[in-house]
Amino acid sequence: MTVMTHTFIRAELISFSQDPGNENLPRPESLVHYADGLLWLEGQHIHAVGNFAELLPSLPEHAEILDYRDKLIMPGFIDTHVHYVQLDIMASYGRQLLDWLNDYTFPEECRFADHAHAEALSNAFLDEMLRAGTTTAQVFGSSHPNSVDAFFTACQKRNLRMLAGKVLMDRNAPQALLDGASGIADTERLIEDWHGRERLGYSVTPRFAPTSTKAQMDAAGALLRNDPSLWLQTHLAENSGELDWVAELFPGSRDYLAVYEQAGLVGPRSTFAHGIHLDDGMRQRLAERGASIAFCPSSNLFLGSGLFDRAAANDTGMSYSYATDIGAGTDLSGFGTLKSAYQVGQLLGQPLTAWQGFYGLTHGNAKALSLHRHIGQLAPSFEADLVVIDPRSTPLLARRIDHCSTLGERLFALMMLADDRSVFETWVAGRRLHQRDSS
Template sequence: MSTPPQTMQAYRASLLHFHADPAFDEKAYAWHEDGLLIVEDGKVKAAGDYAALAPTLPPNAAVQDMRGHLITPGFIDTHLHYPQTDMIASPSPGLLPWLETYTFPTERRFEDPAHARATAEFFLDELLRCGTTTAVVYCTVHPQSVDAFFEASEARNLRMVAGKVLMDRHCPDFLRDLEGGVGDSAALIDKWHKRGRQLYAITPRFAPTSTDAQLRATAELAKAYPDTFIQTHVSENKDECKWVGELHPQARSYLDVYERFGLMRPRALFGHCIWLDDEDFARMAATGSAAAVCPTSNLFLGSGLFDFEKADGARTLLSLGTDVGAGTSFSMLQTMNEAYKVARLKGSYLPALRMFYLATLGAARAMGLEGTIGSLAPGAEADFVVLDPKATPLMARRTAQLESLEELLFAFALLGDDRSVKATYSAGKLVHTR
């Protein structure tokens, strides 16, 4: 009689995951200094103290000994552009000239499916190298750019969200949607949304590049597919905000343009949100919409500083995004680094615990995927990352003198990058090792 294949894996390391936001709950997280993570059939079976869980393992079960390392849920990046991979670190005096000079010409190349697939392959490998297991991704106006991305993601069995950009004005003719823009999106939703671990995001680029007719059609599409995501940009740059005011004089604010068209709802993710006022943040909270905070790109383009205090005052759902290619790193640890500094410059303080929350469970909540990703709770998909506190000589020296969990996480956030990621797992399978 043949032995059935082994479907259970166990990992011994320090474990950290969240069940609430540390900004509002002192008991928001579970920390097991000597922990055991048990995975079965691609999902978390249990996570807790090694001493308590080890006796529950089957006889002769293999335990991977990763003591000295930290296991957290895989990082979740809620805002980035895979077609901009090749133009990362492109110089420009601001957002709008950066779009004209680099972004639009780069995105034109994605009419070629082979180029799109090659870029998607590299992009996903880079995310996994940085410990990011889920991302909310902009493709281009070309449907083939979406197919290329999802094909590459599906081959790796990753939990990814992506969508075709909708854009029918104020852009080069070679990137302008014709009548088929929203229709193409509907066809892509039918093809890819909830196929395996793939999910679809309806993706108007930003209000200035969609006519009223396209925004209305986009809202109808979102209404027809209520469990899809919506992703777009809002209030990133003062010049952009002024432009939107001229295009939509009847709207109270830039964000109000989207609400007037019915594009604010759960699973709607708004990139940047720098120049929102109190009423805007209140509307985001009331509609279940979420902010994707992109500190690296906001500093790179000189767009401004996100106001964490104002957002928290409204209890707005928050997450972090790298915003590659305006963002200058795929690493969520580097993104935490910049988020910390942005908060300090705005007069507030982001503890490392909060930053790790925003990159895991906070992002899952912003996406309406709590219970599926973002934690080590039983039943969650086994997407997790193994972090090495001795990844560099400087980190090894600093982490040899720790006095608290907060100091350990702060060292990862301020000193860490892709080198800190020893291994990345998706649905229980090793998908990157250093």
């Protein structure tokens, strides 16, 4: 018989149960906020959450309470699109997308033929994610199946809820990265070994249309039809040169999205990174199929790819999420992603409120990944993935917080000024896996 461990944490608690809307104040029913709250964990899950004074009488006698009254706790951050295999090429100078792939990405990913290298990078990447307060991500490996074996093994040791997949790529790349006839067979083996194992899920992962033949994409679509519990991740309409290339490679398709539609890759568990250069018809088709765009603001700015139009997405009902897109992204931190998203919005006349931002990093991203019944909220029965935020982690942030008179102002200050130093602790499935002062 397993005896559940109980953990009691007193802190300010913030969580979103639904989209807060586009106004300066959130819809009242969307926000759960306890200025002096109690989080009661039972094993890997949340047992209860509420006002400290109200829950205190129901605690076991002599319960030990972690006193974090100077901290703020949210659900763990979620990253919907990131390449762990590109960690070491972050901040590589000065290329747009197609040059970036040829000059940096492809040479770097060749290194993942070595299992020891994949293992080392998996652990380094996950340590960085936890340092940033991110507890779940949808992750690209390389085209080498051992890159995913190594990554999932590292995730399993930490009991993380993670999605990942081996890149499918059988043309228009260095020979050392092409998977040819083995790509689908390797994917099937990885699905058998890892999909649904503990907290892990498999994302079928064609890199993007130019590097997969129609036959490979059709086979990827067959995998999804045979098992609707799988996820799909790829890239779409990131760069104008990319669009021209796709049009040359697929002259019979009416647009870039149609290439994926014809292969059966567009559905409610499909994430398409970027989606910058879309028209409203494409957005509506994505919305109708329940697919989602991963908005990667720091990467889009870094590569000069363009500005993602959140207003157009909202008008057409197209789902979108927030992502780092490391290694072209410039920050593993969710705070950094929101800061860049705000700046993109300002350039388009589409201000991003702190309510929208932190909803997006938590419940919104969980919903986009069809994980919203497990993670993304501080609520009973949800998995206990948490980020403990220190609002006074730097002198500048402390000064700004002292001048804030409302919760909205404090959250916005965090969105713009916080970084990994502001992550005091990160908890995964009820266990503390990162503590700032000990790492």
